[in-house]
Amino acid sequence: MDYLYYPGCSLEGTAMEYDRSCRALSGALGMALVEISDWTCCGATAARCVDELLSVVLPARNLALAEKTDPGIDILVPCSACYLNLETARETIRTDPVMRNRVNQILAPDNLVVTGSNRVRHLLDVLSRDGAADQVAARAGTNMADLVIAPYYGCQCLRPFHEFDDPELPRSMDRLIRATGAQVLEWDMGGTCCGAATATTRPGVGQALVGQILAGAKDADAVVTVCPMCQMNLERFQPEPVPVLYLPQFLGLAMGLSSKALGCGLNLSDVRPVVIRGAP
Amino acid sequence: MALSDVREKPAARPEAARRLEQVKDKVAACIQCGTCSASCPNAEFMDMTPRRMWRALLAGRVETVFLSQTFILCASCYMCTLRCPRGLPLTWAMAGLKQAAFSLYPDRFRRSALFYRAFMDNIRQYGRVREMEMMTRYFLALKHPLVPLGYTSMGIRLMAKHKLHLRLPSAGPGRLAPLFDRAGRQEG
Incomplete structure (x- = not known):
């Protein structure tokens, strides 16, 4: 596997052609994408405007899923809003030990732990820098x-x-x-x-x-x-x-x-x- | 809405008052240079520029801030955050104002507050956003027959491309309900 894939909710609905073309192009470029199993919404713009803790917990849950199955593998994200939320959560988890503890307490009953070890990369980052x-x-x-x-x-x-x-x-x-x-x-x-x-x-x-x-x-x-x-x-x-x-x-x-x-x-x-x- | 009503509200809602203090802390080092206003793509649609709004907030004129549409019109483009010479997280401060406003003034910001509520309820229930059901629930909560009409042509275009899925709403406790509840308990 080359990249973990986080499509996000839009790519299952209004942006389904973005999902199809990402997968088709990756195949043609010989990049293997593995969708993060059981991924859930990153919180979009809404979470940050309603609840600060949830705005970290929701993306962090997906980072934790990635860490559990494939530690160290880059997460490829086509949606810019998802990318920003996942990357913000990763930065928070890595730099704010208090918040990291709070988030991990909330994730623990689902047997998930987040440390922020997998990199989060926008599709354009991958396409423009990986050849x-x-x-x-x-x-x-x-x-x-x-x-x-x-x-x-x-x-x-x-x-x-x-x-x-x-x-x-x-x-x-x-x-x-x-x-x-x-x-x-x-x-x-x-x-x-x-x-x-x-x-x-x-x-x-x-x-x-x-x-x-x-x-x-x-x-x-x-x-x-x-x-x-x-x-x-x-x-x-x-x-x-x-x-x-x-x-x-x-x-x-x-x-x-x-x-x-x-x-x-x-x-x-x-x-x-x-x-x-x-x-x- | 009476101004006295606005002034009394933060004191009556401790969590919103705490949120407001956090926003003030974020922008406390503002030097009023106006780079944010000059960088904002939506400044021309605002009744008060971002620079003036930060000044009002720091001067304690909370009512002026919440009677404006400035923070509601923040599109989260992060240009002000990028350019701020003081390195202030202005976009996140705008989001903090939205949070405080929705809890302090649910009537004044009813449309936005109901939209975000419908969105979060949708994630809590299904884990992922089901766009069609979310919009339906938002329109039902609005109880305003004309608002959905504004979205009809877009809805029809999306429907023609088979991008809107009609699925039966499912009952039950909700896919992410335990996670939401644990987060809620921690915030107390």
């Missing part, structure tokens, strides 16, 4: 050559833990996109906020923020994302139709994986202009 670009380049044809792609990172995979990229002007997707033969849009809005959950409760916020982002991407043929919440907002508030794909969908298409295996029929935006460049 994926060379493999994509080796298998990509010339189909994507004249496309311009806007890499959109969002917030929570970059901040507050800037572990693998610049937290304000991120570039980690550049090499992966160029490996497909496509060009990268030069812009500075890849790390600006889409409104996240405030766009759900205040649609006006979503319209304004996503409108600015998509205006900045107007010279691109498609936008690629690495977060279910960003993907949802960028697809929901489009003034003009533009294809928005998850990064593993785009890389998979360039490598010749089938659009069905990558879940390309499930996007809410019309992604056909990109899909037709890939395999039939």
Whole structure:
């Protein structure tokens, strides 16, 4: 096994194409993913706004499950919010002995112990630093050559833990996109906020923020994302139709994986202009 | 809501008062430089900028803070946290204000409070979020016939992609209920 896999709740529902494409791309790259068995919700944004202790306990339970079956194995997380919660819990467990004791007392009746030994890594961290670009380049044809792609990172995979990229002007997707033969849009809005959950409760916020982002991407043929919440907002508030794909969908298409295996029929935006460049 | 009502509330709710003190501690070293306001993507939608809100909080003008929409509009983008020259955990401080507000003023922040409650109940019951049931329970709790309409077109788009699953709600004690109860007991 190469990585433990924590899909998170969105990838079982509104972001199921992100789950499919992560698994399909990992297979094509020869990365073995093993789903953490019996994983539960990380608490999302809600837990921190309701109960501070639960906001550590909920992600820590998943870290403890990982430690129990596969100590030391990196946990790969595609959802930026899950990644942030798991990583925050890991930092807390490692640096705050009082909180670590409290959490372990709560987990103990389930025969779980957490020390924070498994690393938590966002999908983009793994793809950009564990050698994926060379493999994509080796298998990509010339189909994507004249496309311009806007890499959109969002917030929570970059901040507050800037572990693998610049937290304000991120570039980690550049090499992966160029490996497909496509060009990268030069812009500075890849790390600006889409409104996240405030766009759900205040649609006006979503319209304004996503409108600015998509205006900045107007010279691109498609936008690629690495977060279910960003993907949802960028697809929901489009003034003009533009294809928005998850990064593993785009890389998979360039490598010749089938659009069905990558879940390309499930996007809410019309992604056909990109899909037709890939395999039939 | 009367201002006197706002002033009396923290004293009547010790856990929320404690939460507020923790938030104040987090931002106590604020130098009022305004980097947070300049970095906030939602500042233009707020009735008070983040810098002004931190000042009001530290000056003890709690009512001013809770009559604003500032902290509710925090999208957790962490740009202010990243850039704060004092290294203050401002995004977490915003979350702390939300916690205090939901417990102190459940009526004023009813929609957000009910949404988070529906979310946490859903995790307690199933361990993972069942989006369809969570939204249904949220709408039922709201008792407001027009709010669900705002989500109808999105719901239909998701349904057409078979992304919303209708599953029978299950009764019983709840998948994570023992864990939630143990955490609740520890917080006392």
